[in-house]
Structures are given as structure tokens and as C-alpha cells.
Amino acid sequence: MTQPIVETRGLEMRFALPTHFLSREKPVLHALNGVDVSIQPGESFCVVGESGCGKTTLGRAIMGLLAPSAGEILFRDQRIDTMDERMRKPIRAEMQMVFQNPYASLNPRRNVFDTLAEPIRHLLPDTPAAEVREQVESVLAATGCDPSWQRRLPHEFSGGQRQRIAIARALVTNPAFIVADEPISALDVSIQAQILNLLTDLQADRGLTYLFITHDLSVVEHFGSRVAVMYLGQVMELAETQAIFAQPKHPYTRLLLEAIPKLEGGSFDKPRTPGELPDPVNLPVGCPFAPRCPLADARCRAERPKLRTLANGTQAACHHTE
Numbered sequence: 001m002t003q004p005i006v007e008t009r010g011l012e013m014r015f016a017l018p019t020h021f022l023s024r025e026k027p028v029l030h031a032l033n034g035v036d037v038s039i040q041p042g043e044s045f046c047v048v049g050e051s052g053c054g055k056t057t058l059g060r061a062i063m064g065l066l067a068p069s070a071g072e073i074l075f076r077d078q079r080i081d082t083m084d085e086r087m088r089k090p091i092r093a094e095m096q097m098v099f100q101n102p103y104a105s106l107n108p109r110r111n112v113f114d115t116l117a118e119p120i121r122h123l124l125p126d127t128p129a130a131e132v133r134e135q136v137e138s139v140l141a142a143t144g145c146d147p148s149w150q151r152r153l154p155h156e157f158s159g160g161q162r163q164r165i166a167i168a169r170a171l172v173t174n175p176a177f178i179v180a181d182e183p184i185s186a187l188d189v190s191i192q193a194q195i196l197n198l199l200t201d202l203q204a205d206r207g208l209t210y211l212f213i214t215h216d217l218s219v220v221e222h223f224g225s226r227v228a229v230m231y232l233g234q235v236m237e238l239a240e241t242q243a244i245f246a247q248p249k250h251p252y253t254r255l256l257l258e259a260i261p262k263l264e265g266g267s268f269d270k271p272r273t274p275g276e277l278p279d280p281v282n283l284p285v286g287c288p289f290a291p292r293c294p295l296a297d298a299r300c301r302a303e304r305p306k307l308r309t310l311a312n313g314t315q316a317a318c319h320h321t322e
Contacts, residue, residue, distance in 0.1 A: 003077055004038040005177055005209050006062060006095075011035040011071035013057050013233070017281065027281050031057045033233040034071070036307065041176070044203065044210045046224035046241070048217055048256065052277060054233040055213045056100075059179040062211065063097050064088060075177070093123040096170035100182040102162035106154040112165055113150040116140070116172050123173055139168040142205070143198060160191035167198065171206070179211045184219070196223055217260055221245055229253045232278060232288040235307055239314035249316040251293045287318070295320045 013032035019025070032054045039045045047055040060066045062073055064080065073081040075091055083091075096119075099105040106115060116136045120127050127135075140147060143164045154162055163183060170178055180199065184192040196219065202208060214220060220227055220241060227244045229237040229252060237250040248254045278284050278291055286303055290296040299319055307317045 002040060004074070005041045005076060006037075006039040006211070007072075007074040007077075008035055008037050008058070008062065009072040009074070011058070011061060011073065012069045013054070013061055013066060014069040029280050030283055031233050031280065032061070032068070033283070035230075035233070035235055037228055037235065037238070039177075039209060039211060041209050042203075042207060043225040044212055044223055046212045046214060046220045046227045047230060048214055048220055048227060049230035050215065050277065052232075052280070053230040055230050056181055057233075058230070059097070059181050059211055059213050063095060063179055064092070065097075089123060093119075093173040094175050095177045095179075096173065096175040097179040097181065098163075098166055098170050098183045101186050102159050102166055103154075103186070105166050106162055108154050111151050111153055112140075112145075115154075115165065116169050119169060119173050135172055135174075139171045142171065142202065143168040159187050160194065163187060163191075163195055164198070167195075167202070171202065174206075176207070177209045177211070179213070181213045182215070183212075185214070185216070192219075199223075217256055229256065232280060232283070234288060234317065235315075236289065236318070237314065237316045238307065239316075243312060243314050247312065247314075249310060249314050249321045250289075250318050251295055251320075252289050255292075 011032050012034060015029045015031060017027040017029055019027065035058060037045070047058060049055050057066065061068050068081055072079055075095065080088060080091060110118070113136055116139065117132050120132050120135060136150070137147060140149065145164050145168060149165070157165065184195050187195060199210065200223070203210065212224060224241045227239060227241050228235050229250065231252050237244070237248065237253045244253060245257065248257055278288055284290060284301070286301040287293070287296065287305055290300040293300065303319070305317045305319050307315050309315050310321055
């Protein structure tokens with residue numbers, strides 16, 4: 001296996017919550033709990049899980065938008081989470097992000113040209129003006145945007161058009177790595193396939209590496225090369241996409257797959273797994289999925305399982321995987 005382009009080691013993220021005036025305790029929300037992922041160059045590494053599992057927090061921490069509480073983040077074998085903004089600035093040109101909401105991610109007062117030119121001017125300030133314009137026009141063409149859009153404002157575009165512009169903005173500095181945080185969830189179903197096909201074509205043309213965050217496993221099946229299934233800030237299972245769908249090893253992964261709507265023999269007719277997501281402020285002592293797991297026993301409730309590699313190469317954090 002080649003050297004990872006992005007790697008996290010024991011990544012933790014904790015957020016202090018407001019304290020009640022009658023309480024002496026300072027509540028802490030545990031968003032990430034020792035996340036280890038290794039993303040290879042050129043792959044589409046997908047992160048899936050329910051809302052609140054920490055997948056967006058993981059993406060934002062890798063991008064430097066959040067400072068981790070513990071652990072390490074490496075880009076091309078260079079630790080970046082300890083860098084100040086001046087040191088990290090050249091690396092930011094190689095790491096870009098596409099946000100979930102195309103209606104909120106574009107500045108309503110900036111036209112398309114200024115929106116796309118801004119990352120070059122900020123991250124690559126020595127770039128000549130003519131080259132800036134050339135690069136803007138190049139990424140507009142690559143993402144299927146009309147050149148005449150350059151002087152228009154975001155409110156003049158549809159959601160799908162705005163997301164194409166947002167993708168163009170992420171590409172304008174010629175990055176190697178892109179975090180795509182649920183980039184199609186706010187779009188009409190008819191547009192989602194177009195954006196996914198665009199991302200696939202751009203990856204083939206430019207050799208991009210994606211960290212693709214989503215809650216939709218049906219998208220992952222057609223887009224991802226490997227999948228990390230997260231629950232309560234922890235990776236429950238990590239495997240090749242084909243292995244996840246053919247032989248899921250973790251009970252939580254099987255629960256997610258069973259929840260995918262089907263036309264025949266629908267999953268909605270199956271009994272639901274009882275229980276609610278545990279409180280991320282007061283984490284369970286043992287496995288975080290134990291309160292909802294049909295296989296949970298005394299060991300599961302007392303000892304947190306570690307992510308370990310199984311015979312087929314899948315990694316799973318479960319005492320009952322074998």
C-alpha cells in the first residue's frame with residue numbers, strides 16, 4: 001500500500017458546553033473518540049453514519065476548521081494539526097472542501113468570478129492576474145458552468161448550479177484532496193446523479209482524492225472505494241465498499257443496510273432495533289452501540305472494543321465479529 005495522503009491517529013474532539021448556574025460540573029460533548037483513518041491517494045473514502053456520529057466534525061478537523069483536542073492529523077506524512085496559519089497556508093491550496101448547503105456556502109454579495117478568484121489570491125498571492133482569470137475560466141468549463149456566469153450573483157442560480165460553482169471554487173487552486181461534506185443531500189434527486197457523475201469525472205481527470213461524507217449508503221455503493229462507518233464519534237467498521245455491502249461485520253453496519261428503502265420486501269416492514277443514541281456527554285463505559293445491539297452481553301457493556309483487522313481484511317470494533 002502506498003503512503004497515505006491523509007491520516008488521522010487517535011483523533012479526539014471535545015466541546016465544552018454551557019454550564020448551568022446551579023451546577024459545578026462542566027459538561028463536555030465527546031464528538032470524536034480516538035478516530036484512526038488512512039486515506040490513500042486517488043480513492044473515494046466515504047464516511048457514513050447517523051446524524052451526530054461525528055462525520056462532519058472529522059472532515060472539519062482534517063481541514064483545520066476545528067482544532068482537535070487530542071491525536072494527530074497528517075497530510076503526505078507531515079503533521080499539520082500543530083501548524084499555525086502561516087505554516088499551513090501553502091497546504092490549504094492542496095486541501096479544499098465542498099460544503100453541504102450550496103445556498104449558504106457562497107457569499108451572496110460576491111459574483112462568481114470573485115468567488116472563484118478569492119482562494120487563488122489568498123492562498124497563491126503571487127499568481128499573475130491573467131493566470132487567475134485563466135484558471136477561473138478553466139474550472140468553470142471543467143464543472144459544466146457557462147462562462148457568462150462570471151458576473152452573476154449566487155441568488156441567480158439554482159441549487160445544482162450553485163453546487164457546481166462551489167465545486168469549481170474547491171478546484172481553483174488545483175488541490176490533491178477534497179472533503180465533500182454531504183454535497184448532494186440538499187439537492188433535488190434529479191440533480192444528485194449529475195453532481196456525483198461530475199465528481200467522478202473530475203477525479204479521473206485530475207487525480208483527486210475524496211473524503212466523501214454522507215448518510216446515504218445507496219450513494220456510497222456506487223461512489224466509494226472504501227467506507228468507514230461511524231457511531232458516536234468512533235469508527236465501528238472500515239472496509240472496501242464491496243465487502244461492506246456483501247459481508248457487513250458490525251451489527252450497526254447491518255442495521256444501516258437494513259434501513260435502506262427497497263421496492264420489494266421493504267425494510268420498513270422489519271422490526272426496528274430499540275434504543276436511542278447514547279448521550280455524547282455521558283458516554284457508555286463499554287461499546288457505544290451496546291444499548292441498541294442485539295448481540296450485546298456483559299463484556300460489551302463493560303469493555304470498549306478496539307478496531308481490529310479480521311480475516312477478510314475488514315476492520316471492526318466489536319467483540320462478536322468473528
